[in-house]
Amino acid sequence: MKIADLHLHTNFSDGTFTPEELVLNAQNKGLACIALTDHDTVEGCARAAAAAAAVQMEFIPGSELTAEYDDTEVHILGYFLDTQNRTLLDEIAKFQTVRQQRIHEMVARINELGVPLQVADVFALANCKSPGRPHVARTLVKGGYVRNLDEAFERFLKKGRPAWVPKSKMSAREAVELIHQAGGLAVIAHPGLNRTDEIIPGLVAAGMDGIECFHTKHSTQMAERYLEIADKFNLLVTGGSDCHGFSKAKPLIGTVKLPYDHVERMKAKISARKIAGN
Numbered sequence: 059m060k061i062a063d064l065h066l067h068t069n070f071s072d073g074t075f076t077p078e079e080l081v082l083n084a085q086n087k088g089l090a091c092i093a094l095t096d097h098d099t100v101e102g103c104a105r106a107a108a109a110a111a112a113v114q115m116e117f118i119p120g121s122e123l124t125a126e127y128d129d130t131e132v133h134i135l136g137y138f139l140d141t142q143n144r145t146l147l148d149e150i151a152k153f154q155t156v157r158q159q160r161i162h163e164m165v166a167r168i169n170e171l172g173v174p175l176q177v178a179d180v181f182a183l184a185n186c187k188s189p190g191r192p193h194v195a196r197t198l199v200k201g202g203y204v205r206n207l208d209e210a211f212e213r214f215l216k217k218g219r220p221a222w223v224p225k226s227k228m229s230a231r232e233a234v235e236l237i238h239q240a241g242g243l244a245v246i247a248h249p250g251l252n253r254t255d256e257i258i259p260g261l262v263a264a265g266m267d268g269i270e271c272f273h274t275k276h277s278t279q280m281a282e283r284y285l286e287i288a289d290k291f292n293l294l295v296t297g298g299s300d301c302h303g304f305s306k307a308k309p310l311i312g313t314v315k316l317p318y319d320h321v322e323r324m325k326a327k328i329s330a331r332k333i334a335g336n
Contacts, residue, residue: 060318062091063311064118065135065247065270065298069185070102071122072192074303077106080311085113087312091321093118093137093298098153099188100141116321121150122247124225125233127257127264132230133247135270135296136237138328143240149228154187156226161189167221168194168214173203191215192305207305230257231264243267243324245296250280255287262291267327272297272314294327295320 067073068080075083077094084092092115094106103119110117120137139146158181165177175198183200184193195210204210214221228236237244245268246254246261254261258269271284272295288295297316301309 060090061088061312061315062093062116062318062321063087063089063298063301063314064091064093064120064137064296064316064321065095065122065273065300065314066092066311067096067122067300067302067305068094068102068106069303070099071096071186071188072190072302072305074305075301075309077102078109079303080301081106081109081113081115083309083311084110085115089115089312090318091116091118093120093135095120095122095135095137095298097122097124097188097190098150098157099186100139100146100150101187103139103141118321120242123150123233123236124153124227125230126227127230127254127260130252130254130257131225131227132252132254132257132261134230134233134237134266135245135247136233136240136242137245137296137324139237139240139242146236146240149236151187153226153228157188157190160223160225161194163223164191164194164215164221167223168198171214171220173198175201175203192302194221196305230261230266234261234265238265241328243294243327245270245294248273248275248300249284250276258287258291262293266293268294268296268324270296270298272316274299274310274313294324296324 107117123134180197195207198204198210234244299310299314301311
């Protein structure tokens with residue numbers, strides 16, 4: 059059976075694999091199709107697409123956007139994006155700037171606690187335009203200020219901890235519209251992780267196309283519940299491992315095996331939308 063993993067990250071955001079390493083790992087796991095969904099960027103998609111084509115693997119360009127609905131944070135996955143779309147690139151560039159400023163603020167708060175972490179070291183380790191808290195955590199470990207990533211988050215970086223800084227977010231409707239105008243499908247990511255069940259009807263009304271039913275943090279019972287919700291609202295079903303390479307313990311790529319027929323349904327909706335647009 060052909061299988062897919064549609065939620066993957068590289069070192070163009072907070073993963074540790076290069077796009078080429080990601081494809082190699084996907085090939086070793088026997089995946090027929092993958093999607094790259096780095097946070098607030100599509101920069102790694104061209105390299106991932108080339109690497110996938112070289113081994114005859116299907117590739118879907120995507121991104122993971124952070125948004126909010128009624129003050130609830132929600133992550134929205136965009137699939138089949140036109141990675142050259144000017145509006146998309148301009149908007150995610152704004153959020154990359156916000157991410158970089160957030161790093162400065164987090165490091166300043168850590169410095170106020172007497173830890174001499176250097177912001178330049180965080181950016182050097184991140185080496186990307188979309189840095190995040192995992193990069194701060196990894197730099198803290200590398201500098202010997204904490205023993206491991208868990209300690210970094212528990213002491214400094216989790217919500218409610220002294221170095222946590224809130225994100226600036228677009229609205230969920232804006233995120234969906236941004237994805238649609240770039241030719242893509244909008245999918246709510248890991249709803250069980252974000253505990254966002256109550257806002258799903260509102261997201262559907264905002265134009266959401268699908269829901270990530272299968273995820274490494276979703277239990278079997280959760281997956282079944284989201285499959286029922288997908289059926290109720292006529293949503294596409296997706297799934298992925300949310301692999302960040304070695305950033306979050308062992309690599310998770312391929313641990314969520316999405317049957318390929320779900321990819322075919324996604325492509326059919328894209329085709330239908332293009333026909334309707336013409």
